[in-house]
Amino acid sequence: MYDPRSMKAEEFISHEEIMETLAFAQAHRRDENLIQQIIERAKERKGLNHREAMVLLDCELEEKNQQIYALAEQIKKDFYGNRIVMFAPLYLSNYCINGCVYCPYHLKNKHIARKKLTQEEIRREVIALQDMGHKRLALETGEDPVNNPIEYVLESIKTIYGIQHKNGAIRRVNVNIAATTVENYRKLKEAGIGTYILFQETYHKRSYEKLHPTGPKHDYAYHTEAMDRAMEGGIDDVGIGVLFGLELYRYEFAGLLMHAEHLEAVHGVGPHTISVPRIRPADDIDADAFDNGINDDTFAKLVACIRIAVPYTGMILSTRESQKCRERVLRLGISQISGGSRTSVGGYAKPESPRENSAQFDVSDTRTLDEVVNWLMRLGYIPSFCTACYREGRTGDRFMSLCKSGQIQNCCHPNALLTLKEYLMDYASEDTRRIGEKLIAEEIEKVPREKTREVARRNLAAIEQGKRDFRF
Numbered sequence: 001m002y003d004p005r006s007m008k009a010e011e012f013i014s015h016e017e018i019m020e021t022l023a024f025a026q027a028h029r030r031d032e033n034l035i036q037q038i039i040e041r042a043k044e045r046k047g048l049n050h051r052e053a054m055v056l057l058d059c060e061l062e063e064k065n066q067q068i069y070a071l072a073e074q075i076k077k078d079f080y081g082n083r084i085v086m087f088a089p090l091y092l093s094n095y096c097i098n099g100c101v102y103c104p105y106h107l108k109n110k111h112i113a114r115k116k117l118t119q120e121e122i123r124r125e126v127i128a129l130q131d132m133g134h135k136r137l138a139l140e141t142g143e144d145p146v147n148n149p150i151e152y153v154l155e156s157i158k159t160i161y162g163i164q165h166k167n168g169a170i171r172r173v174n175v176n177i178a179a180t181t182v183e184n185y186r187k188l189k190e191a192g193i194g195t196y197i198l199f200q201e202t203y204h205k206r207s208y209e210k211l212h213p214t215g216p217k218h219d220y221a222y223h224t225e226a227m228d229r230a231m232e233g234g235i236d237d238v239g240i241g242v243l244f245g246l247e248l249y250r251y252e253f254a255g256l257l258m259h260a261e262h263l264e265a266v267h268g269v270g271p272h273t274i275s276v277p278r279i280r281p282a283d284d285i286d287a288d289a290f291d292n293g294i295n296d297d298t299f300a301k302l303v304a305c306i307r308i309a310v311p312y313t314g315m316i317l318s319t320r321e322s323q324k325c326r327e328r329v330l331r332l333g334i335s336q337i338s339g340g341s342r343t344s345v346g347g348y349a350k351p352e353s354p355r356e357n358s359a360q361f362d363v364s365d366t367r368t369l370d371e372v373v374n375w376l377m378r379l380g381y382i383p384s385f386c387t388a389c390y391r392e393g394r395t396g397d398r399f400m401s402l403c404k405s406g407q408i409q410n411c412c413h414p415n416a417l418l419t420l421k422e423y424l425m426d427y428a429s430e431d432t433r434r435i436g437e438k439l440i441a442e443e444i445e446k447v448p449r450e451k452t453r454e455v456a457r458r459n460l461a462a463i464e465q466g467k468r469d470f471r472f
């Protein structure tokens with residue numbers, strides 16, 4: 001029985017409800033009236049439930065699909081303007097005791113280079129990341145209570161926040177570690193993490209159990225209920241996602257939205273972000289061996305429909321995707337991307353030789369951060385290094401109510417300009433700086449509130465004088 005308020009995984013992600021939803025959407029995929037009604041509802045910008053959103057995802061009417069894409073673009077513009085928040089992953093350790101069949105870190109892989117960074121190595125990685133211009137990291141580790149206990153993660157977070165190197169600083173550390181206990185989530189909260197990220201991989205229980213044959217991750221309920229424990233532990237910004245390609249994308253789409261509905265129903269706040277990774281080749285993983293891969297058109301439709309269904313939820317895209325694909329889906333809903341990423345352990349300070357490869361997946365977009373920033377600006381976007389909300393205590397429902405009142409725009413836009421200015425002053429190539437200065441001069445005029453505009457202008461001037469870290 002589907003019950004978004006239930007605390008049991010199999011009730012808030014109900015297989016029967018998903019199957020009924022899929023059948024309903026299939027039956028209505030050419031139902032012009034119903035599709036139009038749902039589009040009209042979506043225009044209210046309050047989101048859609050999983051069933052409505054699934055009808056849009058399955059829609060086969062060309063003209064309606066054009067309306068769906070146009071609406072996704074408009075919602076993206078209204079909620080996120082032309083800003084794209086930048087981040088980088090930081091791999092601390094690839095020791096792992098799980099058996100995930102799609103990830104080269106699985107326990108049985110005996111030939112991949114196993115690495116775990118010492119605190120000194122973390123310092124070197126973080127300095128390399130700071131020297132690129134990054135301010136926001138996503139920490140990644142495999143699950144291994146002996147090699148990567150929670151104490152190691154906490155110590156690493158402390159190290160990262162403590163590094164002051166030139167004008168660099170990591171101002172927000174998001175954490176992507178295995179499902180854990182309320183007590184450990186509380187410790188992460190106390191360590192000052194931003195978002196806790198955990199991908200479901202697949203919401204389909206039977207497939208989940210097959211794809212995770214061994215190790216603690218095999219437990220579907222423990223994994224699926226992790227966000228509830230995280231919230232109980234005081235973390236109110238959580239990031240969900242699936243690995244597209246493992247199961248039918250339509251099933252995963254319904255699961256993702258049901259998970260969001262559950263978090264909203266129980267905790268009063270939905271997920272802070274949704275990530276949309278697609279399976280990629282890696283060490284002993286052949287992406288083609290998974291039958292459920294989705295093409296770029298389907299991927300674009302997915303992004304557009306998620307954007308419409310949960311307008312307030314940020315959407316994250318990694319360097320798994322190529323430049324071309326990224327360009328397409330940025331317009332449709334993505335609000336945060338990584339740039340200049342290394343998916344190996346210790347790969348920022350010292351690029352690896354192919355022989356000692358410790359990477360979790362092959363990167364498609366291999367450009368430097370400066371190239372990505374330059375490219376974004378040429379496309380008309382403002383790359384933002386903003387981390388203000390969590391540092392100002394705007395998390396969870398406080399963040400969501402600010403979003404829903406529309407006032408968050410008065411923070412995001414000037415903050416994007418101030419943090420871009422820091423990037424231009426400290427890290428950018430000459431060409432990137434030239435484009436960026438012109439962009440800032442144009443965009444500052446668009447800050448709606450006069451007082452905010454004035455303060456932002458003053459702060460931009462102060463950054464030129466060497467001051468840093470202003471925020472609204």
Ligand code: SF4
Nearest residue numbers: 096100103105106142
């Ligand atoms: S996906 Fe995570 S848990 Fe699974 S093998 Fe890879 S690192 Fe380990």
Ligand code: SF4
Nearest residue numbers: 386387388389411412
């Ligand atoms: S002001 Fe808040 S919501 Fe806006 S970009 Fe910065 S951290 Fe994100």
